[in-house]
Amino acid sequence: MSLNPANYSRISFPLFGIEIDPIRYFTIGPLTIHMYGLVIAFGLLLAGVYCSRRSKRAGLTEDDILDGILWITPFAVICARVYYCVFSWSEYAADPISVLYIWNGGLAIYGAVMGAFLGVAVYCRVKKCSLPALLDLVVMGFLIGQFVGRWGNFFNREAFGAPTQAFSRMGLFNTVTGQWEFYHPTFLYESLWNFTGFLILHFLYPRRAYDGQIALGYCAWYGLGRAIIEGLRMDSLYWGSFRVSQVLGAVGCVAAVAALTVLHFRPHDRERLAERVCAKAQAEKEEPKE
Template structure:
């Protein structure tokens, strides 16, 4: 389970074992540890920001209790649906997520669905909750992609660029896991500082969708392990990324043009939870 990963152009060689340690004969993988680390960092940050959005720590942890398992199930379902040829003759393999096969877009869809449902049931501002989710998703994705690095997966096609990555003595390839990690980390930093000038609830989430979609659309085109629409050369996540990016940009422009919006106050108005004021009818 060890991989030799080198970066010839940088003079760097690493010997990476997927297994961190064993407990009672059960292997604990670095991938899982890294994913957990990303989750914890995301939860800690979001917990500090909940008062800014008129919510509480209880709201956060109530949502996480359901969003995490639902997100994992949806991430697995998304992968299996578009990789059905590998599972149709062996359905028992579907539940074995430890063998790999989780798609981040499926996880995002599942988590967002839980947030919306919770907001409706508990009468919380859904746009505010989605804004907080955006921060957490960016942190989790930025950290989690390093789990792909340890597994020597989620890389791109061959390249001779100075930062090319060589796995087990093969050809140099694009370290697309790194591209996406850096893109998400930069997105988090930008949105963190931009949030001080946020002008309507839901803006941060829409900007996350646009930012992540733009980056994923480009990076997905470099990868060699993409999921495809069955029987076509169409990369599912690339198309979804492009559509979601365009839709988010359109919604941002719409909100900027159709509403006279101001700096968002700390407390959410219970009558107008999205904190927007429509133009006066004169």
């Protein structure tokens, strides 16, 4: 394995007295391993393990979850690319075929989330399982993948915010000027926000009143965080004068909170949760026949 010194870029966090030189990629023989891809893959692995271990909550088996990942991942990647290219078309207009050059970067997390939701819907249609119940489980995987995956932006020195001298600032060393420049580490803000959301929903999961409640909680939590944090970023995708992800985050949050509020005042029978229905059906199958 070899490391290319040219890929070292100094990054500091003055609040913690940290200064490091993260690399963007390394090579193993003819292979070039990008840290961004490695981090994303690790996040996907953790999300898969978490969801597999809790497959019964959606009335499924571990094999069902692994099959689902194979279904959902292509939808997520394709939609993440389409979302980015649609709102960054000026980068590809002169050479449209470059839209296919996904290895050059250009993925949008909101596109991935929407693609994953679409993949889950298709999978549930094929498997004839409960969409709300599976979404409750899948969004937990989203949060894991998102709070881990944001660190891929750290290695790429991207997804940071406007210049600031706030206590939370991140320093990037400018090799041209030889000076430190300080910015909002928005990738870190979002990673911590998603981690907090994961912890909250993880402990609320067993107490849910109906299938789909956790998925709505995710939409509300993630949407709120994205609407706030996106306003600090310098690399937002725009539709006219609007930051696309900020608008989607705000709309998603308001819609989810409205749905949660309405459903809160409706009666729910927890025995109708997919988890309990499937457990009851399984128990009846295993009962000895007289």
